[in-house]
Amino acid sequence: MPTLLAGCMGYVPGRQSYWDEKVKEMCERDGGTTIFEVVELPKQQYDALRDKFGHLSNPPDGPKTRETPFYRKDEFTYYRDGNPSVWRYEWVVIRRSDQKILGRQVVYSRVGGDFPSPAHSSSFSCPDKQVNLFSEVVRQREIEK
Numbered sequence: 052m053p054t055l056l057a058g059c060m061g062y063v064p065g066r067q068s069y070w071d072e073k074v075k076e077m078c079e080r081d082g083g084t085t086i087f088e089v090v091e092l093p094k095q096q097y098d099a100l101r102d103k104f105g106h107l108s109n110p111p112d113g114p115k116t117r118e119t120p121f122y123r124k125d126e127f128t129y130y131r132d133g134n135p136s137v138w139r140y141e142w143v144v145i146r147r148s149d150q151k152i153l154g155r156q157v158v159y160s161r162v163g164g165d166f167p168s169p170a171h172s173s174s175f176s177c178p179d180k181q182v183n184l185f186s187e188v189v190r191q192r193e194i195e196k
Contacts, residue, residue: 067164078177097191109185135164154188
């Protein structure tokens, strides 16, 4: 009876393990961060890219960001929308002047698949180490020329 009840509530033992393995497989194929070019900017231009909190800001492409020298494109692909949810998230940093992709990051994630409870859902993402892509691509020039 407990197994039947758990199945009716959407929880199937092993579902998380199955999807975690799938996430690992997909991540091995194309997950992670790739830097194609590092751009070094003088302090004034670098500081102009900071948001109101002082963090580097890589805005998405859109009407309000047409004047920015770099922009971000994001793409979500859902493999499973439910319990658990599994998706691929890819974003790229693009230089506006020549449309060159400067860096790319791909992350795969699984959220949920837990036995129903008031606790937060478990999750698994790959790669384990994620970096701030924009900070890796755009840097302040060490010595002003």
